[in-house]
Amino acid sequence: MALNITDSLTGAIARALKDLYGVEQSPASIALQDTRRDFRGDYTLVVFPYVKQARKSPEAVAAEIGEAVKAALPEVAGYNVIKGFLNFEIADSYWLHFLAERAGQSDYGLVHPTADAAPVVVEYSSPNTNKPLHLGHIRNNLLGWSVSQLLAAAGANVKKVNLVNDRGIHICKSMLAWLRYGNGETPESTGMKGDHLVGKYYVEFDKHYKEEVKQLMESGVEEEQAKREAPLMVEAQQMLKRWEEGDKEVRALWEKMNGWVYAGFDETYDRLGVGFDKVYYESQTYLLGKELVQKGLDMGVLFRKEDGSVWCDLTGDGLDQKLLLRKDGTSVYMTQDLGTALLRHKDFGAERLIYVVGNEQDYHFKVLKLILGKLGFPWADKVYHLSYGMVELPNGKMKSREGTVVDADDLIDEMERTAEEMSREHGKNDELSPEEQKHLYHILALGALKYFILKVDPTKNMLFNPAESIDFNGNTGPFIQYTHARIRSIVRKAGSASALDTEHVALNEKERGVLKVLHSLPETIASAANAYSPAMVANYAYELAKAFNSFYQDTPILREENQQLKTMRISLCAAVASALKNTMNILGIEVPERM
RNA sequence: GGCCCUGUAGCUCAGCUGGAUAGAGCGAGAGUCUUCUAAACUCUAGGUCCUGCGUUCGAGUCGCAGCAGGGUCACCA
Structure with a gap:
């Protein structure tokens, strides 16, 4: 009685099909469904697929299989046939045994991971550190946590990771605005959560920047140029450059403000009940992937253009060419992601890498998988992009400009x-x-x-x-x-x-x-x-x-x-x-x- | 424009590898607490499953075409 009744049924049905009609059908391929509420019985077999080979009416086939299965399985108390539908009725004693022996266990339904199960790495959350979390992040965080729990419940050895985007122009914008307009405000002095305070200055930057662009355009400058040359943008770019050069002052400010943000994020994560086994920071991983590019060049799967930039040709896969290194040798998002994928694979001995990322990045992950494959990593096809849809509000999308963002x-x-x-x-x-x-x-x-x-x-x-x-x-x-x-x-x-x-x-x-x-x-x-x-x-x-x-x-x-x-x-x-x-x-x- | 995703009741969603008369919740209407928690339960009303063609014994489910909505096609992340 230890065997699952559905397995017993499909096994017995497979044998009956073979004995009665010589039909070879593997038990796994036999589809049982729950009997509809309006009919008597517990599980239903649709016999239409077999009537041709049996050369009998659906009713006759159903009755013959029903009889054979009933004789073979004591758990089957009876059966009834309606047209081509064979409904099995399961004995109460089966359900009672099931209750006593299996459903009553506190871990019923959960599969415990074996010690040697290859780890599965789930990346989720992956916030930018320039503003607080919003509703979109909430879906991401809840999904990431839940999928991790789900895979673990199915027997996987799950490692949850977060890749924090802690560097880049957007952070510099907040930093610059805080220097300019902040008057030394801190989470302590304002009583604001750190991520909200930093977010406030990101908005502040945008406000002043727009004003500058507007003024430039009024003085006759083209929009493109105005956006590029607005003093605030130029200064933010300079700050990013100083950051990359390791400028002490900029780094100190960067660390201070990121620290505020992390404290804020931790609080939100805590309230949401999510957490991570390991947190990666882009400031530490953004240079990764360059060696991979060199390897790809050596292998001949990547190529260098005359200007020195490095590309991957994906036209054979129905896609375009993808840039991996700029002509100045700096890397792009894809380059980093190739590097972090490899890092993660190595860090955990992971078999599967799962990325919980919105569906607006479908293309990115398609390309990521392809390039990892071209670079010869056998686990490339185990990279899975858990692509989730956007969260919309009753009056449309969330737009920060229109102030419709729902704060977490x-x-x-x-x-x-x-x-x-x-x-x-x-x-x-x-x-x-x-x-x-x-x-x-x-x-x-x-x-x-x-x-x-x-x-x-x-x-x-x-x-x-x-x-x-x-x-x-x-x-x-x-x-x-x-x-x-x-x-x-x-x-x-x-x-x-x-x-x-x-x-x-x-x-x-x-x-x-x-x-x-x-x-x-x-x-x-x-x-x-x-x-x-x-x-x-x-x-x-x-x-x-x-x-x-x-x-x-x-x-x-x-x-x-x-x-x-x-x-x-x-x-x-x-x-x-x-x-x-x-x-x-x-x-x-x-x-x-x-x- | 190319590619991808979505289209099921007034609204929000289920519908697993094709199978019997397409299901829930909310909303609308009607009942059920002197009894184990009524944040519950029961019943009623509500559908051209976007449209058309095709495959099949059988299509909401598969294929093609079209329509509508969204995403994406960066030396951004």
């Missing part, structure tokens, strides 16, 4: 306030200590936010409607958290459980429904990991919570007088609570014991 910290604050209001309205948590209440509001707020974002397919653009995101009813994080809290309340009251009788208990429809959802957890995690899709896990958790609530609504548990039934139902409760906790944990969402 503000959003979390807002969610926490709402969570507190909602909770106070319900008045169920008055007996909790103030600390416990605060913690509860926090995990409810983040549960709502995370679930709202993670439940949609990562590859798709999504609409972030603030009003809906703080909804706590229906298909939301708090709905699932609430379901968990209710169950835990029952399990606490039940006390210690007695042994489950797996032979003399009859299941009702609702119980069987819950067990079937529980039963599909391992395959859900496997396919979600395969698709890099936390959304599939979110949908699963919702399905499970719904199935449970429906059961809970009209089935007595602690009030049940039949002890065997009562024990079984309590076990079912415990198993659901545990599965909800584990799946929500994959999403990075904490579930409360009470709420």
Whole structure:
């Protein structure tokens, strides 16, 4: 009985096909589906694909296979045939054994990584240090964390890394504006979070810069030229140059302001509940990749133009030529990324490299993979760009110019306030200590936010409607958290459980429904990991919570007088609570014991 | 213009490798708390699955064409 029923079924069906009709079909290729609710049964085989070779009617084929499978498997209590659909009915004892032996385990559905599993490196977040995090970063961070959790739950040895873009012209803009207009402001003196303070000066730069450009244009200078020659831009460029030369003064300012930003980011990461095994800084990696370019030149897969610049010819792959070194020998983004990919591969002995980066960089990663392949790295095809869609607002895209950017910290604050209001309205948590209440509001707020974002397919653009995101009813994080809290309340009251009788208990429809959802957890995690899709896990958790609530609504548990039934139902409760906790944990969402 | 992605209920989204009468939530309407947490449950209304052609016993799902929206085609990252 240890074998999974779906595996048993496909195995038995494969044998029946061979014995009855001489049809060779591997068990893995036999597609079983869940029986639709309106029909009797648990799993359905569609026999149409086999009727031709069997030379019989669909009904006859279904009946013959049904009979053979029933004879072969004691877990199959019966079957029924409707047209070409063969519905298998699974014995209650199977579900009860499943509950007692597997679903009841606290780590049910999770695959523990083996010690020798090759590490998988997931890069996510990767912020610039010139302004605070916004809603777009939130999707990135939540996805990155969750996919890491998901891959780990599927048995991978995951390393989470962050590549902070801590250098470049944008940082210099903030620095310059702070020098000019900052009057020595610090996070301490203003009480502002460091990343917000630096962001403020980035905006300040832009304001004054635009003014300069405007004035130049009014004096008859072409726009292109004005943008290039505005004094502030020239000065920012000079500052970048001084930075690259290691100018002490510039470096000191750079370190000071980046330090403010990191303190701010850490706070936001902390609130979001995300973290990293290793943080890379571009200031330390931006020179990487040059040796790779030399190697590519030696191999003949790259070429040098007359002006000295180095390129990769991708026209054979249907793409263009890609620059890798400028004529002055400096590297570009692609060059760095080639270098950091190799670094990461070496640092961790990684087999797979996963990049959680928005879909506006699809082209970049396509090229990155191709070039790594041309450079002869066998792991190039294991580079995976987890390309996620943009977050849009009800009135369109976020535009910093129009001030429609949703700030990450503000959003979390807002969610926490709402969570507190909602909770106070319900008045169920008055007996909790103030600390416990605060913690509860926090995990409810983040549960709502995370679930709202993670439940949609990562590859798709999504609409972030603030009003809906703080909804706590229906298909939301708090709905699932609430379901968990209710169950835990029952399990606490039940006390210690007695042994489950797996032979003399009859299941009702609702119980069987819950067990079937529980039963599909391992395959859900496997396919979600395969698709890099936390959304599939979110949908699963919702399905499970719904199935449970429906059961809970009209089935007595602690009030049940039949002890065997009562024990079984309590076990079912415990198993659901545990599965909800584990799946929500994959999403990075904490579930409360009470709420 | 080339390439890529998306198009399912009023709104936001599910629909896995093609399979029975396309599903949820929100919103609208109607019920269910002296009983294990009603942040819940139950029911009703709501659909040319963008359009057309094709492949197939069978298409929301696959192919082609078109329409609409988005992204991208930097010596930026």
